[in-house]
Amino acid sequence: MGHAFWIAADWGTSHLRVWRMEGHAVTAEARSAQGMGRLAPGAFEPALLDLIGPWLEGAGRAQVLACGMVGARQGWVEAAYVATPAPPGDPAAAVPAPARDPRIEVRILPGLCQQDPPDVMRGEETQIAGLLLEEPSFAGLVCLPGTHSKWVRVASGRVEAFQTFMTGELFALLSGQSVLRHSMPGQSWNDAAFAAGFAAARSDPAALARSLFAIRAAGLLRDVPPGAARARLSGLLIGAEFAAMGGEALSGAVAVIGAGGIAEIYRDAFRLAGVEPQIIAAENATLRGLCAAHDALERTTS
Amino acid sequence: MGHAFWIAADWGTSHLRVWRMEGHAVTAEARSAQGMGRLAPGAFEPALLDLIGPWLEGAGRAQVLACGMVGARQGWVEAAYVATPAPPGDPAAAVPAPARDPRIEVRILPGLCQQDPPDVMRGEETQIAGLLLEEPSFAGLVCLPGTHSKWVRVASGRVEAFQTFMTGELFALLSGQSVLRHSMPGQSWNDAAFAAGFAAARSDPAALARSLFAIRAAGLLRDVPPGAARARLSGLLIGAEFAAMGGEALSGAVAVIGAGGIAEIYRDAFRLAGVEPQIIAAENATLRGLCAAHDALERTTS
Numbered sequence: 001m002g003h004a005f006w007i008a009a010d011w012g013t014s015h016l017r018v019w020r021m022e023g024h025a026v027t028a029e030a031r032s033a034q035g036m037g038r039l040a041p042g043a044f045e046p047a048l049l050d051l052i053g054p055w056l057e058g059a060g061r062a063q064v065l066a067c068g069m070v071g072a073r074q075g076w077v078e079a080a081y082v083a084t085p086a087p088p089g090d091p092a093a094a095v096p097a098p099a100r101d102p103r104i105e106v107r108i109l110p111g112l113c114q115q116d117p118p119d120v121m122r123g124e125e126t127q128i129a130g131l132l133l134e135e136p137s138f139a140g141l142v143c144l145p146g147t148h149s150k151w152v153r154v155a156s157g158r159v160e161a162f163q164t165f166m167t168g169e170l171f172a173l174l175s176g177q178s179v180l181r182h183s184m185p186g187q188s189w190n191d192a193a194f195a196a197g198f199a200a201a202r203s204d205p206a207a208l209a210r211s212l213f214a215i216r217a218a219g220l221l222r223d224v225p226p227g228a229a230r231a232r233l234s235g236l237l238i239g240a241e242f243a244a245m246g247g248e249a250l251s252g253a254v255a256v257i258g259a260g261g262i263a264e265i266y267r268d269a270f271r272l273a274g275v276e277p278q279i280i281a282a283e284n285a286t287l288r289g290l291c292a293a294h295d296a297l298e299r300t301t302s
Numbered sequence: 303m304g305h306a307f308w309i310a311a312d313w314g315t316s317h318l319r320v321w322r323m324e325g326h327a328v329t330a331e332a333r334s335a336q337g338m339g340r341l342a343p344g345a346f347e348p349a350l351l352d353l354i355g356p357w358l359e360g361a362g363r364a365q366v367l368a369c370g371m372v373g374a375r376q377g378w379v380e381a382a383y384v385a386t387p388a389p390p391g392d393p394a395a396a397v398p399a400p401a402r403d404p405r406i407e408v409r410i411l412p413g414l415c416q417q418d419p420p421d422v423m424r425g426e427e428t429q430i431a432g433l434l435l436e437e438p439s440f441a442g443l444v445c446l447p448g449t450h451s452k453w454v455r456v457a458s459g460r461v462e463a464f465q466t467f468m469t470g471e472l473f474a475l476l477s478g479q480s481v482l483r484h485s486m487p488g489q490s491w492n493d494a495a496f497a498a499g500f501a502a503a504r505s506d507p508a509a510l511a512r513s514l515f516a517i518r519a520a521g522l523l524r525d526v527p528p529g530a531a532r533a534r535l536s537g538l539l540i541g542a543e544f545a546a547m548g549g550e551a552l553s554g555a556v557a558v559i560g561a562g563g564i565a566e567i568y569r570d571a572f573r574l575a576g577v578e579p580q581i582i583a584a585e586n587a588t589l590r591g592l593c594a595a596h597d598a599l600e601r602t603t604s
Contacts, residue, residue, distance in 0.1 A: 073522075081523075117513075118520040148481070148515055164515040166480065173475045178468065179450070205508035209542035211419075213450055213466040218420040220375075221383075240511035 004298075006063040007052055007104075008290040010283075011070035012123055013037040016047060017283075020055045024291045028055060036069040036076075044076035045099050048106070056103045064106040065294050067286065068123035071095065071108040081113035081120055085158045088112065089129030091293040092300070109293055112159055119164050123286070124150050127257045130288030131280060132157055140253030143277070145266045147172075151245055165241045168262070171234060180212065180233060183219035188227030194265070195272055197235025198242070202273070205243040208236055238269050250275050257285045306600075308365040309354055309406075310592040312585075313372035314425055315339040318349060319585075322357045326593045330357060338371040338378075346378035347401050350408070358405045366408040367596050369588065370425035373397065373410040383415035383422060387460045390414065391431030393595040394602070411595055414461055421466050425588070426452045429559045432590030433582060434459055442555030445579070447568045449474075453547055467543045470564070473536060482514065482535060485521035490529030493570070499537025500544070500574055507545040510538055540571050552577050559587045 008019040014035035020028035034047035048064070056062055067089070071079030079095040094107040111122030124144045131138055136157060144150040147168040153160040174180050200207045215232055218224050254277040256266045263279050270277045310321040316337035322330035336349035350366070351358075358364055369391070373381030381397040396409040413424030426446045433440055438459060446452040449470040455462040476482050502509045517534055520526050556579040558568045565581050572579045 113519070113523055115523065118516050118523050120519045120522055163512060164519070165511055166514045167511075169480050170514075173479060177475060177479070178471050180468075205506075205511070206542070206546040206548075208511060209467055209469075209507070209539075210465060210546040212468045212472075214420050217415075217422045217466070220422055221415055221417065221420050237511075240508070244508040244512040246508075 005059055006065065006294055007055065008287060008294070009048070009064055009066035009070070010068055010123070010126075010286045010290070011036060011066050011075075012068045016051065018048070018051050019287060019290075020052070021291070021294070026287070036072060036074065041076075044070065044097070045101065048104070049101060052104075059103070061102070062104050063294070063297075064104050065091075065094070065109065065290050065297070066097075066106065067109040067126035067290060067293075070097075071110055071122060075108070076106075077108060079108045079110035081111050084112050084114045084162065085160045086112060087129075087157055088125035088132065088154075088159050089289050089293050091296040094293070094297065107297070109290075112162070114162060117163075119162055121150055121152075121162065121164070124152070124257075125159065126289035126293070127280075127282060127285035128152060128154060128159060128289070129292045130285035130290075131255060131257065133288050133292040138253065138255070140255065141251075142255045142257060143266060143270075144282075145256065145258045145262045149241060151241070163245065165244070167237045167241060171237055174212065175230060175233060179216050180229070183216050183224065184226045184230035184233065186226050186230075188225070188230065190225065190228040190231045191268070193228035194231035194235040194268070197232035198239040198269055198272055199235075201236045201239025202242045205240060208240040211236055234265065235269075238266065242269065242273060254278070255280055258282050306365075307361055308367065308596055309357065310589060310596070311350070311366055311368035311372070312370055312425070312428075312588045312592070313338060313368050313377075314370045318353065320350070320353050321589060321592075322354070323593070323596070328589070338374060338376065343378075346372065346399070347403065350406070351403060354406075361405070363404070364406050365596070365599075366406050367393075367396070367411065367592050367599070368399075368408065369411040369428040369592060369595075372399075373412055373424060377410070378408075379410060381410045381412035383413050386414050386416045386464065387462045388414060389431075389459055390427035390434065390456075390461050391591050391595050393598040396595070396599065409599070411592075414464070416464060419465075421464055423452055423454075423464065423466070426454070426559075427461065428591035428595070429582075429584060429587035430454060430456060430461060430591070431594050432587035432592075433557060433559065435590050435594040440555065440557070442557065443553075445556065445558045445560075445568060445572075446584075447558065447560045447564045448584075451543060453543070465547065467546070469539045469543060473539055476514065477532060477535060481518050482531070485518050485526065486528045486532035486535065488528050488532075490527070490532065492527065492530040492533045495530035496533035496537040496567070496570070497574055499534035500541040500571055501537075503538045503541025504544045504575070507542060510542040513538055536567065537571075540568065544571065544575060556580065557582055560584050 010017045017031040030051040077097045097106040139155040142152040149165045152162040257280045312319045319333040332353040379399045399408040441457040444454040451467045454464040559582045
């Protein structure tokens with residue numbers, strides 16, 4: 001069995017990414033913008049076949065294992081959340097998705113939920129499973145920055161608790177659509193301004209609400225380069241995350257799972273807070289997590 | 303002179319409102335959506351004449367006194383900010399706007415600025431001048447809720463200091479465009495949910511960053527009526543204002559200057575904080591402030 005052909009799929013709100021696998025080895029990959037957010041109920045299978053069709057010729061029946069928003073209520077089939085504390089990416093909870101094409105057998109991994117305070121994740125749990133495949137005894141904090149940043153407490157191979165911040169979405173709305181957009185055209189950046197905003201919000205959580213409009217006012221009253229305004233906004237938002245997490249952010253091991261630029265910004269933030277985090281590429285974590293789930297499914301079904 | 307004809311204008315980013323005045327008495331009024339935000343430099347005079355043209359027949363030369371964003375850098379003519387501490391709506395700082403029509407003489411009142419922390423206002427200073435026309439000895443806090451809510455410390459007829467929060471704009475972006483929009487369709491409301499959100503953010507400023515996504519998660523995990531989600535978001539944002547202002551919000555006299563619905567929400571918030579505020583209709587305050595400035599201009603020019 002070990003090196004049988006299967007397909008891994010990372011299927012989020014705005015993207016679909018697939019890998020052709022032999023065991024843990026990638027033999028081909030493809031992606032599209034056919035994310036869950038733009039697909040009607042009947043459109044999931046065609047969107048998947050668009051990418052993996054060429055891989056199915058003469059291959060027999062292919063196992064497809066997917067994670068992410070594809071398992072949401074508005075997705076292909078709902079994969080009900082598993083309640084924390086729980087191991088992330090538990091393949092026993094994977095849900096079969098109805099497919100008409102006899103060449104594929106699709107399973108969708110569920111996300112995790114927490115009742116109090118209420119919180120949910122879909123996709124990040126698989127990235128954490130990827131981290132645990134490499135480091136089964138990891139105990140500490142996993143930070144997954146993004147549109148909705150997750151801070152996850154992991155111990156004994158389980159997700160103990162987690163907390164979501166709308167940092168990426170707030171940054172996009174404020175920098176792109178609010179009055180602050182006038183103060184930060186372009187994509188430039190200023191490390192010192194990031195550090196100052198981060199320090200202000202981290203030391204005083206009330207600074208977030210109080211300091212947003214000041215970015216605009218400062219630009220009207222004196223020259224503030226766009227990169228400084230932009231980085232200050234990011235610093236304020238990320239500083240507010242650190243303030244809300246309190247000392248927890250700084251105790252024990254810290255891993256940041258994220259894509260290039262955003263992972264670097266959070267690495268800088270942790271360093272400003274006196275912590276050197278381990279950085280893990282998001283895509284790699286997702287793929288490793290899907291591998292871990294596939295291995296477990298193979299063990300139970302073979 | 304006392305009852306001579308003049309024209310008062312409240313000219314914001316998204317609206318233009320004019321009153322035909324005889325002294326302090328309104329004899330006609332008109333409005334349009336020709337706000338500063340949609341007007342090119344040469345379009346201000348025509349937009350004004352569209353509304354007041356019928357009032358100018360055989361009336362001699364009309365004084366027009368305007369406040370608001372019309373005096374911004376992108377407005378008709380820039381009326382440079384007056385630095386605080388300063389009396390609000392100082393007519394001596396009014397700036398003549400260039401007009402081709404000989405029947406009008408236009409002056410624009412400047413806004414106020416504060417250097418540290420950086421902050422600006424345009425329009426609200428005139429509303430505060432209106433409050434002071436009625437109550438010259440008012441000393442306390444003036445709260446002007448809106449897209450950008452202002453909290454203003456007033457004493458001895460002057461604005462001592464102020465603080466802007468992007469509460470209205472954040473609420474619009476989060477309720478209308480973020481992932482939270484799925485949890486709050488429609489316009490319903492729930493007082494208890496508002497109070498709970500307000501209390502959470504007021505007692506712990508970090509709650510704002512931490513609790514936004516929980517509105518969405520709670521809606522996914524259990525039934526939360528849209529009105530409860532919507533009111534909770536409002537409560538969190540307004541509670542964050544109170545947290546940032548600290549005890550200052552609760553000491554001494556408090557006046558809320560705002561339009562109907564939003565003034566009521568802030569009145570409820572102040573009551574939850576144990577303060578009974580005076581409520582002043584925004585439109586009335588603006589008009590009274592323009593009357594005060596007009597009176598002062600008449601005194602200096604006659």
